Amino acid sequence: MSDNSHATAHDEAHTGPIKTPKQLLLAAFFSFVIPIFVIIGLVSYVTSDYKPAAGTVSVEKSTAERIQKVGMVEIRDANREMKTGEQVFKAQCSACHATGAAGSPKFGDAAAWGPRIKTGFEALLNSALKGKGAMGAQGGGDFDNLEVARAVVYMANAGGAKFDEPKKPAAPEAAK
Numbered sequence: 543m544s545d546n547s548h549a550t551a552h553d554e555a556h557t558g559p560i561k562t563p564k565q566l567l568l569a570a571f572f573s574f575v576i577p578i579f580v581i582i583g584l585v586s587y588v589t590s591d592y593k594p595a596a597g598t599v600s601v602e603k604s605t606a607e608r609i610q611k612v613g614m615v616e617i618r619d620a621n622r623e624m625k626t627g628e629q630v631f632k633a634q635c636s637a638c639h640a641t642g643a644a645g646s647p648k649f650g651d652a653a654a655w656g657p658r659i660k661t662g663f664e665a666l667l668n669s670a671l672k673g674k675g676a677m678g679a680q681g682g683g684d685f686d687n688l689e690v691a692r693a694v695v696y697m698a699n700a701g702g703a704k705f706d707e708p709k710k711p712a713a714p715e716a717a718k
Contacts, residue, residue: 631693635649658698671690
């Protein structure tokens, strides 16, 4: 009797959830199928953003993007009409100086321009050409240095200065 009870206790201790061959086949089948569906779902999730298929971008376009220019040379007409200080102010400087954005002195505000005017025209021009604080070189514009100087004079004079507007230097005469 002790042998029989020992064998029954041993069988009960080592039994699992799978009791029939049908359950074993279903467990084996689902242990392979479920991971496949999980992998397919993950792949579709990762690739769900729009990505052009290989070969849809032209070779010429992709080559042009890879070898694009680092810099460029621009040739301007040296005889073009120079802009006035007011024109340069309206085109470039007014973006910040009309509203006082980023701590810039507002146009016509004598209190804000006073300490700057005391530094002199050359210091103001240097700040305008090279940039200062949040203002980039030439205020981020694309003007000749003389045009920027005219804009500096225009803004400073509106703030109480009495600077003379710079004139375009005379062209050197051709050697005879």
